[in-house]
Amino acid sequence: MADTWNSADKFNREALQWDENPQRRAVALVVAQAIIAAVKPKKTMHALEFGCGTGLVSMEIAPLVKTFSAIDTSQEMLAVFQEKINTSGITNIETSCTDLSASTETALKEKRFELIYSSMTLHHIDDTSGFLNRLSDLLSFGGIVALADLDLEDGLFHDDPLEKVHQGFDRAELAALLQAAGLQVMSFKTIYTFNKTNRAGIAAAYPVFLVTATKNQPVTPE
Numbered sequence: 001m002a003d004t005w006n007s008a009d010k011f012n013r014e015a016l017q018w019d020e021n022p023q024r025r026a027v028a029l030v031v032a033q034a035i036i037a038a039v040k041p042k043k044t045m046h047a048l049e050f051g052c053g054t055g056l057v058s059m060e061i062a063p064l065v066k067t068f069s070a071i072d073t074s075q076e077m078l079a080v081f082q083e084k085i086n087t088s089g090i091t092n093i094e095t096s097c098t099d100l101s102a103s104t105e106t107a108l109k110e111k112r113f114e115l116i117y118s119s120m121t122l123h124h125i126d127d128t129s130g131f132l133n134r135l136s137d138l139l140s141f142g143g144i145v146a147l148a149d150l151d152l153e154d155g156l157f158h159d160d161p162l163e164k165v166h167q168g169f170d171r172a173e174l175a176a177l178l179q180a181a182g183l184q185v186m187s188f189k190t191i192y193t194f195n196k197t198n199r200a201g202i203a204a205a206y207p208v209f210l211v212t213a214t215k216n217q218p219v220t221p222e
């Protein structure tokens with residue numbers, strides 16, 4: 001049961017079994033492939049993933065960039081990820097238990113990234129508009145934000161009816177919020193569909209989009 005937007009306890013409980021779910025591994029791989037195809041990560045890039053969880057997507061992207069900041073609000077998800085990092089030989093990943101949506105959070109204040117992305121995390125963050133503004137501040141000019149998440153759903157995707165989440169996103173509304181945060185939408189694509197029996201016992205399809213957006217250098221008047 002969860003009655004707050006802070007989902008750390010839930011994910012702490014689920015961390016050790018997280019990677020056992022084949023659909024989670026499948027969607028993570030598809031998201032990684034879609035981001036790689038859309039963004040073409042380079043060894044010069046500084047990348048940030050928020051809501052990295054156990055690193056299912058991060059482990060695919062980190063080897064392609066220069067530095068990789070992986071943040072999450074669940075210590076236990078990060079502990080599983082850190083174990084993978086330790087045995088992988090990958091040396092450019094820095095993990096941190098950080099909630100970027102908290103107004104008091106300053107851990108990344110001085111940093112800028114050429115790539116910021118997430119997979120299935122945006123719907124866990126209450127103030128989408130404020131959060132996109134925060135991402136925009138952290139993005140370099142010419143950088144790309146890539147967000148994979150659920151399209152507007154019937155409210156039955158999550159098993160716990162009390163879990164506080166957005167019930168997916170309307171693409172036009174999310175595009176408007178990105179625009180308002182100073183980010184120009186490049187593309188919106190359906191990249192995956194969860195086929196699952198929802199908590200009402202109905203077999204349903206839940207599409208996942210990847211939206212990419214960039215931050216252009218402001219034009220200074222002559």
Ligand SMILES: C[S@@+](CC[C@H](N)C(=O)[O-])C[C@H]1O[C@@H](n2cnc3c(N)ncnc32)[C@H](O)[C@@H]1O
Nearest residue numbers: 011051052053072073074099101119120121124
């Ligand atoms: C559905 S899981 C996805 C995990 C991972 N991206 C994956 O695809 O396996 C959402 C993750 O977002 C994290 N999370 C939730 N709210 C967050 C926030 N405000 N800041 C950072 N991470 C957050 C959770 O702890 C969890 O690990």
